[in-house]
Amino acid sequence: MDKPDIKAYIEQLGRQARKASRVLASVKSETKNLALSKIGEALDRRRGLLVEENRKDLEAGRRNNLDAPLLDRLQLTGKGIQAMIDGLTEISSLPDPVGAITDLNYRPSGIQVGRMRVPLGVIGIIYESRPNVTAEAAALCLKSGNACILRGGSEAIHSNRAIADCIRAGLSEASLPESCIQVVQVTDRAAVGELIRMDAYVDVIVPRGGKGLIERIARESRIPVIKHLDGICHVFIDDRADLGMAAEIALNAKTQRYGTCNTMETLLIAERVAKTVLPDLAARFLEKGVELRGCARTRELVAACKEATEQDWMTEYLAPILSIRIVDGIDEAIEHINTYGSAHTDAIVTEDYSRARRFLREVDSSSVMVNVSTRFADGFEYGLGAEIGISTDKLHARGPVGLEGLTSVKFIVLGDGQMRT
Amino acid sequence: MDKPDIKAYIEQLGRQARKASRVLASVKSETKNLALSKIGEALDRRRGLLVEENRKDLEAGRRNNLDAPLLDRLQLTGKGIQAMIDGLTEISSLPDPVGAITDLNYRPSGIQVGRMRVPLGVIGIIYESRPNVTAEAAALCLKSGNACILRGGSEAIHSNRAIADCIRAGLSEASLPESCIQVVQVTDRAAVGELIRMDAYVDVIVPRGGKGLIERIARESRIPVIKHLDGICHVFIDDRADLGMAAEIALNAKTQRYGTCNTMETLLIAERVAKTVLPDLAARFLEKGVELRGCARTRELVAACKEATEQDWMTEYLAPILSIRIVDGIDEAIEHINTYGSAHTDAIVTEDYSRARRFLREVDSSSVMVNVSTRFADGFEYGLGAEIGISTDKLHARGPVGLEGLTSVKFIVLGDGQMRT
Numbered sequence: 001m002d003k004p005d006i007k008a009y010i011e012q013l014g015r016q017a018r019k020a021s022r023v024l025a026s027v028k029s030e031t032k033n034l035a036l037s038k039i040g041e042a043l044d045r046r047r048g049l050l051v052e053e054n055r056k057d058l059e060a061g062r063r064n065n066l067d068a069p070l071l072d073r074l075q076l077t078g079k080g081i082q083a084m085i086d087g088l089t090e091i092s093s094l095p096d097p098v099g100a101i102t103d104l105n106y107r108p109s110g111i112q113v114g115r116m117r118v119p120l121g122v123i124g125i126i127y128e129s130r131p132n133v134t135a136e137a138a139a140l141c142l143k144s145g146n147a148c149i150l151r152g153g154s155e156a157i158h159s160n161r162a163i164a165d166c167i168r169a170g171l172s173e174a175s176l177p178e179s180c181i182q183v184v185q186v187t188d189r190a191a192v193g194e195l196i197r198m199d200a201y202v203d204v205i206v207p208r209g210g211k212g213l214i215e216r217i218a219r220e221s222r223i224p225v226i227k228h229l230d231g232i233c234h235v236f237i238d239d240r241a242d243l244g245m246a247a248e249i250a251l252n253a254k255t256q257r258y259g260t261c262n263t264m265e266t267l268l269i270a271e272r273v274a275k276t277v278l279p280d281l282a283a284r285f286l287e288k289g290v291e292l293r294g295c296a297r298t299r300e301l302v303a304a305c306k307e308a309t310e311q312d313w314m315t316e317y318l319a320p321i322l323s324i325r326i327v328d329g330i331d332e333a334i335e336h337i338n339t340y341g342s343a344h345t346d347a348i349v350t351e352d353y354s355r356a357r358r359f360l361r362e363v364d365s366s367s368v369m370v371n372v373s374t375r376f377a378d379g380f381e382y383g384l385g386a387e388i389g390i391s392t393d394k395l396h397a398r399g400p401v402g403l404e405g406l407t408s409v410k411f412i413v414l415g416d417g418q419m420r421t
Numbered sequence: 422m423d424k425p426d427i428k429a430y431i432e433q434l435g436r437q438a439r440k441a442s443r444v445l446a447s448v449k450s451e452t453k454n455l456a457l458s459k460i461g462e463a464l465d466r467r468r469g470l471l472v473e474e475n476r477k478d479l480e481a482g483r484r485n486n487l488d489a490p491l492l493d494r495l496q497l498t499g500k501g502i503q504a505m506i507d508g509l510t511e512i513s514s515l516p517d518p519v520g521a522i523t524d525l526n527y528r529p530s531g532i533q534v535g536r537m538r539v540p541l542g543v544i545g546i547i548y549e550s551r552p553n554v555t556a557e558a559a560a561l562c563l564k565s566g567n568a569c570i571l572r573g574g575s576e577a578i579h580s581n582r583a584i585a586d587c588i589r590a591g592l593s594e595a596s597l598p599e600s601c602i603q604v605v606q607v608t609d610r611a612a613v614g615e616l617i618r619m620d621a622y623v624d625v626i627v628p629r630g631g632k633g634l635i636e637r638i639a640r641e642s643r644i645p646v647i648k649h650l651d652g653i654c655h656v657f658i659d660d661r662a663d664l665g666m667a668a669e670i671a672l673n674a675k676t677q678r679y680g681t682c683n684t685m686e687t688l689l690i691a692e693r694v695a696k697t698v699l700p701d702l703a704a705r706f707l708e709k710g711v712e713l714r715g716c717a718r719t720r721e722l723v724a725a726c727k728e729a730t731e732q733d734w735m736t737e738y739l740a741p742i743l744s745i746r747i748v749d750g751i752d753e754a755i756e757h758i759n760t761y762g763s764a765h766t767d768a769i770v771t772e773d774y775s776r777a778r779r780f781l782r783e784v785d786s787s788s789v790m791v792n793v794s795t796r797f798a799d800g801f802e803y804g805l806g807a808e809i810g811i812s813t814d815k816l817h818a819r820g821p822v823g824l825e826g827l828t829s830v831k832f833i834v835l836g837d838g839q840m841r842t
Contacts, residue, residue, distance in 0.1 A: 015709065022759060022785075023784075025782075025783065025785065026779075026782050027781050080755065099782060105804070107802060107803070107804055109797070109802060111793055111797055111802070113802075113803045113804060116781065116782075116789075118785070120816070121785070127506050154817060167477055183762075186793055202817060203815055203816075204815075219557075223448070224645065224814075242838070245838040247839075248477065248838065248840060249838065249840065252728070252840040252841060256840070256842075271806050285774050338443060347834075357564045358447075360537065360833050361447050361473045361520060361537075362443075362446065364443075364446065364539070364542070364550055364831075365831065366832060367831065367832040367833075367834060368537075368831060368832070368833050368834070369833070369834040369835075370834070370835050370836065371835070371837050371838055371839075372532055372835070372836030372838075372839050373839065373840050373841055375837075375840075375841035376530070376532055376834060376841060377832070377834075378838065381528065381530060381532070381534075381841075382528070382534045382832065383526070383534060392646075394541050394542065394624055394625075394829045395541070395624075395625060395645045395816065395817040395829065396816040396817040397828060398829050398831055398832075399831065399832045400832070408815045408816065408819050409819060410768050410785075410786065410787055410788065410789060410820065411787060411788040411789070411803065411819075411820045412781050412788075412789050412790070412819070413768075413788060413789070413790040413791070413793050413797060413798075414791050414792070414793070415790070415791065415792045415793030415797075416666075416792050417663070417666040417670065417792055417793075418792075418793050418794065418797065419673040419677070419794050419796075420673060420677050420794055420796035420802075421677075421798060
């Protein structure tokens with residue numbers, strides 16, 4: 001397609017999505033759940049075809065010299081297909097947020113005012129290589145009553161088209177419009193540009209992928225974007241911490257998985273306990289192959305520690321590297337976190353009541369924790385049931401975003417003939 | 422100042438505001454309330470000076486041939502000053518939203534997860550001629566724990582500077598940093614451009630004024646904007662309405678005030694009751710000097726009714742003009758509202774239970790009402806205590822925006838050494 005055709009094509013998807021969103025907003029929960037289970041059945045029936053189509057993407061990827069981790073994310077195994085199907089069942093079992101009315105109270109004028117939870121409308125999801133995102137994002141949007149337009153990576157186009165066929169079949173078996181969930185069928189990058197500027201038809205954009213993708217989309221979008229940028233997470237070991245617990249939390253926060261956004265990147269330690277905690281803890285990190293980069297005071301205590309530069313405090317390593325800084329106490333720790341952190345997830349380890357309260361209040365991050373590993377910042381662990389991403393924005397959704405983050409509330413007012421005077 | 426100087430000046434305000442926001446986020450309620458009362462006392466002490474400075478603006482306005490309504494909004498009378506002072510007292514008496522923790526529940530892992538309400542950070546307010554907005558917006562931001570940068574109209578610069586002096590005095594008497602509330606002191610338009618692009622220091626922009634201002638700012642801003650665009654509000658008289666109540670609600674919704682955003686602009690009437698309701702109701706509108714523009718079926722019943730064009734259904738008159746359309750029933754009414762409305766405020770008048778429920782669910786507006794005048798869509802009437810505007814956005818804040826709309830929530834997690842496995 002040339003550019004005007006792509007524009008027309010994306011606009012057509014937008015118009016259809018808007019229309020479908022009107023239907024979806026007032027569809028019963030059982031219909032949405034039926035569609036989810038029918039999509040799962042379609043995926044189950046077409047396992048062979050899915051693997052075959054995925055093989056085309058893998059072969060093209062190898063021809064185009066995609067690197068190994070990317071090819072890995074692209075691959076759809078039998079286990080991956082099962083995980084997609086299980087995910088649909090899980091989302092279907094979550095409570096439906098739409099239509100819930102809260103805070104319905106009488107006002108002095110005699111009117112009753114409350115809030116009703118409603119879908120956002122049309123959601124555009126832009127993601128990279130992983131084809132299983134297609135089913136998962138579609139299910140979250142459907143359950144929350146939103147129509148969606150899904151734009152996956154061009155390298156996964158055959159897999160995504162095959163999944164899209166299953167989605168269409170499931171929607172149709174549940175008598176829902178097929179345009180409730182539309183997968184962009186062209187691989188041209190111009191399609192993304194059109195999608196993120198179509199503010200007449202799309203209410204919110206959710207990009208899922210690397211920081212580069214998200215920053216570019218946020219910069220160019222004319223539609224609000226739910227962003228998930230860096231996770232530069234901290235653990236602060238206070239001098240009133242249970243030092244055994246502190247060491248275990250620090251180890252878990254860094255080494256349980258290196259590549260996740262809620263992994264600790266900087267360890268802060270109160271000066272008074274640094275000498276007691278650090279030598280042994282550093283040895284355990286080094287044993288696990290973690291490279292240490294520290295401030296001058298840290299390097300006095302840990303010979304194998306490299307020098308940390310100003311840049312280290314602002315870096316999300318996503319790798320077995322840890323920066324360590326010894327601070328005078330909680331004031332300097334909070335100051336460091338609010339200055340260098342990314343307002344994602346930060347934890348204090350302390351037994352001191354007042355400091356725990358201060359940390360919770362004064363650290364300006366989407367998740368603030370006491371005596372817990374930062375790795376707990378996650379939609380499932382928080383009880384949201386599923387997660388479309390972790391928002392580093394402050395407006396609308398902050399932290400792990402579940403079904404509720406894909407909805408809004410409107411005011412409802414009930415009366416019996418009240419007039420303004 | 423030339424452009425580079427303006428840029429540097431606005432950046433300085435931004436840096437100072439960010440710093441002040443850190444202090445404000447954890448200041449006690451009583452300190453914020455003390456500042457509000459001290460600002461009120463300062464305004465009270467300097468009434469003479471305020472009127473004098475306001476006179477300079479009025480004289481300049483007359484020299485520059487500002488029109489009468491604009492000069493009227495610009496004027497600061499003794500009564501206007503008292504209203505500002507009373508507003509501060511009212512905002513001071515509202516409950517402090519900051520720090521409130523909700524939904525703190527145990528999870529299977531043993532951690533407790535909850536949400537804490539927190540300030541957004543730094544709010545930029547851009548408004549037009551009315552100088553009393555300076556005190557009101559400042560008070561709402563302060564109470565909700567946000568630093569703010571206020572940019573009023575250049576025609577009100579003397580008044581705003583005088584009010585800013587009172588604000589600074591009040592903050593300082595309460596031992597709060599003066600940069601909690603900063604009034605832009607330059608009148609150059611370039612200052613607005615710099616402010617709305619300074620995403621490193623400003624978290625949200627609230628424009629208050631005409632649609633033109635708000636659309637321009639939304640288009641050019643690199644920062645999220647809480648928008649208040651058109652109010653094309655509808656009343657639908659269902660054929661199962663209490664027809665006496667219906668007529669009164671329609672009259673109140675249109676004629677109680679013509680220039681407000683929650684005033685009805687289009688009246689929809691079910692065909693089965695049109696002949697009964699419309700002739701008399703139309704006469705009452707005409708008596709009050711309201712020009713009527715209707716569909717063909719309406720004009721058959723009301724001789725004095727002009728022809729409504731497609732454009733009329735999409736127009737916010739803000740004037741004694743009303744468009745009227747006869748519809749077959751609730752389906753066509755909802756379709757009309759969701760097509761032509763501005764998703765602001767819409768009401769049904771009916772005694773039918775199922776239709777009331779359907780209307781509440783299916784009309785996609787920030788306020789949806791049953792048997793009440795649309796004029797009730799208002800922060801005070803809803804019990805929010807005060808209102809910084811009515812949001813026509815779906816994300817973050819929707820409908821009347823009070824203190825809560827100027828805050829966000831973060832997750833807090835409490836544990837006793839939990840690790841991810």
